[in-house]
Amino acid sequence: MINIFISFxxxxxxxxxxxxxxxxxxxxxxxxxxxxxxxxxxSKMIVHGRRSSRTIESKNWVVGIDLAFxxxxxxxxxxxxxxxKLGDKLWTYSPQTDRVIQISGHMLRQSVMGSDMSYNDxxxxxxxxxxxxxxxxxxxxxxxxxxxIMLLDAKVKGLSYPKRRAWIDKEYLLPMKEELYAKxxxxxxxxxxxxxxxxxxxxxxxxxxxxDELKRNSKGTEWVIDEIExxxxxxxSRFSKALLRK
Amino acid sequence: xxxxxxxxxxxxxxxxxxxxxxxxxxxxxxxxxQGFMDGVMNSMFLDSAVxxxxxxxxxxxxxxxxxxxxxxxxxxxxxxxxxxELRQNHPDHFWTPRxxxxxxxxxxxxxxxxxxxxxxxxxxxxxxxxxxxxxEIWKLERRLIDGKLPENANEALLSTRLAGRxxxxxxxxxxxxxxTMHNAFTTYNFTVVGTFKLNLGPADRQMMLVDISGxxxxxxxxxxxxxILGYTHSLFYNDTAAVALRQKYNEINSDTTDIFSxxxxxxxxxxxxxxxxxxxxxxxxxxxxxxxxxxMIVLWNMGLMNGLRxxxxxxxxxxxxxxxxxxxxxxxxxxxxxxxxGTLIGTALxxxxxxxxxxxxxxxxxxxxxxxxxxxxxxxxxxxQITPELYYIGIMPGVLATVLGTMLAGRAIYKRxxxxxxxxxxx
Numbered sequence: 288m289i290n291i292f293i294s295f296x297x298x299x300x301x302x303x304x305x306x307x308x309x310x311x312x313x314x315x316x317x318x319x320x321x322x323x324x325x326x327x328x329x330s331k332m333i334v335h336g337r338r339s340s341r342t343i344e345s346k347n348w349v350v351g352i353d354l355a356f357x358x359x360x361x362x363x364x365x366x367x368x369x370x371x372k373l374g375d376k377l378w379t380y381s382p383q384t385d386r387v388i389q390i391s392g393h394m395l396r397q398s399v400m401g402s403d404m405s406y407n408d409x410x411x412x413x414x415x416x417x418x419x420x421x422x423x424x425x426x427x428x429x430x431x432x433x434x435x436i437m438l439l440d441a442k443v444k445g446l447s448y449p450k451r452r453a454w455i456d457k458e459y460l461l462p463m464k465e466e467l468y469a470k471x472x473x474x475x476x477x478x479x480x481x482x483x484x485x486x487x488x489x490x491x492x493x494x495x496x497x498x499d500e501l502k503r504n505s506k507g508t509e510w511v512i513d514e515i516e517x518x519x520x521x522x523x524s525r526f527s528k529a530l531l532r533k
Numbered sequence: 534x535x536x537x538x539x540x541x542x543x544x545x546x547x548x549x550x551x552x553x554x555x556x557x558x559x560x561x562x563x564x565x566x567q568g569f570m571d572g573v574m575n576s577m578f579l580d581s582a583v584x585x586x587x588x589x590x591x592x593x594x595x596x597x598x599x600x601x602x603x604x605x606x607x608x609x610x611x612x613x614x615x616x617x618e619l620r621q622n623h624p625d626h627f628w629t630p631r632x633x634x635x636x637x638x639x640x641x642x643x644x645x646x647x648x649x650x651x652x653x654x655x656x657x658x659x660x661x662x663x664x665x666x667x668x669e670i671w672k673l674e675r676r677l678i679d680g681k682l683p684e685n686a687n688e689a690l691l692s693t694r695l696a697g698r699x700x701x702x703x704x705x706x707x708x709x710x711x712x713t714m715h716n717a718f719t720t721y722n723f724t725v726v727g728t729f730k731l732n733l734g735p736a737d738r739q740m741m742l743v744d745i746s747g748x749x750x751x752x753x754x755x756x757x758x759x760x761i762l763g764y765t766h767s768l769f770y771n772d773t774a775a776v777a778l779r780q781k782y783n784e785i786n787s788d789t790t791d792i793f794s795x796x797x798x799x800x801x802x803x804x805x806x807x808x809x810x811x812x813x814x815x816x817x818x819x820x821x822x823x824x825x826x827x828x829m830i831v832l833w834n835m836g837l838m839n840g841l842r843x844x845x846x847x848x849x850x851x852x853x854x855x856x857x858x859x860x861x862x863x864x865x866x867x868x869x870x871x872x873x874x875g876t877l878i879g880t881a882l883x884x885x886x887x888x889x890x891x892x893x894x895x896x897x898x899x900x901x902x903x904x905x906x907x908x909x910x911x912x913x914x915x916x917x918q919i920t921p922e923l924y925y926i927g928i929m930p931g932v933l934a935t936v937l938g939t940m941l942a943g944r945a946i947y948k949r950x951x952x953x954x955x956x957x958x959x960x
Binding site for chain 1: 606607637639647708710713715717719720721792
């Protein structure tokens with residue numbers, strides 16, 4: 288989950304700190320800011336289904352862009368479920384079945400815990416500078432704050448979202464709103480963020496709202512960051528398959 | 534008189550054997566044909582009803598609109614209460630909840646790591662309830678290839694094709710990977726207890742059957758179901774009655790503005806089944822009708838020929854003083870006796886043939902395999918079906934047509950002059 292979060296955060300820095308920066312400098316600055324050495328965070332995901340809403344709490348440990356471990360804390364049905372990402376591989380462990388299952392192929396397109404995010408969203412967390420070419424489309428004022436409108440086109444093949452449009456706050460350098468498109472130009476997902484706070488010297492949102500635009504009547508998924516800590520020492524043993532069963 | 538005529542018929546083989554034989558064969562063929570067509574039609578509808586549509590079924594309005602996606606987040610809730618209401622309000626049907634879901638089956642190796650995976654279409658049906666008729670209507674005891682039927686919630690039956698593809702056999706454990714009704718990721722272990730073969734074309738290619746209690750545990754669907762299916766107690770699909778029931782139910786229960794309100798569909802509403810129902814009913818009626826008419830013409834002609842053949846005998850009988858009316862009536866009575874005997878034997882023969890085809894069927898699996906992409910659930914084996922009408926349908930061609938033919942031939946009796954009769958006697 289943290290990877291999605293970081294992925295979205297990345298756009299913040301795409302646009303740079305000032306109008307004087309080139310797009311490349313903005314992207315580089317964004318990657319430098321977002322790709323922290325490590326992160327530990329506790330969060331709540333509120334999935335607004337068509338019938339009811341569910342809140343899923345989890346704790347995440349992330350090192351760089353290759354290692355991530357998630358443990359679900361509640362509700363009871365989800366408690367104890369764990370996920371491990373090692374590079375481009377993703378495993379999940381469910382205490383009900385006591386099985387470690389690798390999620391691959393079309394399963395990666397499935398929703399994470401019924402949310403509006405897919406496993407693919409979790410996997411694609413490489414620095415944006417490696418993935419997209421950015422073009423500035425213009426500026427706009429939203430809720431009294433200046434934003435850039437930035438179009439990002441994929442420069443590598445196989446991405447879930449070959450095209451993105453982001454509305455970036457010029458002060459926070461965060462993509463307050465994003466539209467994620469398929470290659471055909473079809474809108475697949477949207478995201479917004481709010482509750483921006485300064486955390487360890489960086490502006491950081493405390494709430495994201497993701498919406499799968501392909502889901503009819505979808506009310507979106509809220510992701511609320513309760514606690515986050517950057518550059519924490521995390522032992523390598525945290526990212527072992529053996530830990531999934533413990 | 535009847536005894537006298539019967540003796541005459543039996544003693545004169547030309548008056549008994551051939552006519553009875555013709556009536557018998559014609560009646561037997563008509564009965565068998567009708568039984569076979571009924572069987573094919575009902576079998577096709579029942580197969581569809583059992584696997585997918587029910588004779589009628591209830592689901593939420595939202596589920597109906599997205600049914601291709603198996604959207605269990607739009608499932609019916611409080612299904613025990615809904616089923617009870619349906620049972621009380623529509624006792625001419627039996628009602629059963631069902632959960633249909635897709636996912637992946639993950640087969641572990643000895644160390645618990647994934648050995649193989651394959652897509653699965655699973656049905657959670659009521660296999661374990663005391664009064665459930667699911668095992669009967671699915672014909673699971675007959676269709677079980679090996680193993681046994683599930684006895685608890687975490688036991689599953691796999692189609693032979695799915696089991697073969699994943700190299701599974703009875704006793705193996707598989708993990709279902711899917712989504713709960715809240716769209717959350719879920720895994721659930723099932724033990725394979727047997728394999729089955731539906732003989733319904735591609736329908737069971739990826740099929741797994743579990744008890745609905747297991748599906749509810751796996752998908753977090755306590756007292757919920759994708760659909761509630763209704764079947765007539767006789768398992769005969771009556772399209773008119775089903776459509777009437779659907780209209781009545783929807784008028785009372787369905788709210789067009791609420792995607793969670795229940796809505797009923799009849800078998801004809803699913804997957805172009807309406808066209809199929811109309812086409813099959815019309816085609817069957819036409820074919821059987823044509824066959825019946827041909828049979829009647831044959832028997833009528835036989836009665837006619839039989840009467841004409843006996844002109845000499847009739848002339849003699851008139852010459853020795855029998856009245857025309859007496860001769861005419863005796864001929865008709867004879868044809869009634871022949872018709873009845875032929876109809877009785879023909880009905881028995883036709884029913885026997887129909888019963889044989891009802892039990893054994895006509896297997897055309899090879900032809901159905903070539904229709905792998907069809908959306909219709911169609912049986913690989915044609916079975917005939919004995920229906921109540923088969924017991925009396927033979928009377929019309931067997932007795933009435935024979936008698937009509939004789940009556941027509943007998944009309945000549947009244948037209949003949951005595952002089953002509955004596956002339957015929959001389960020859």
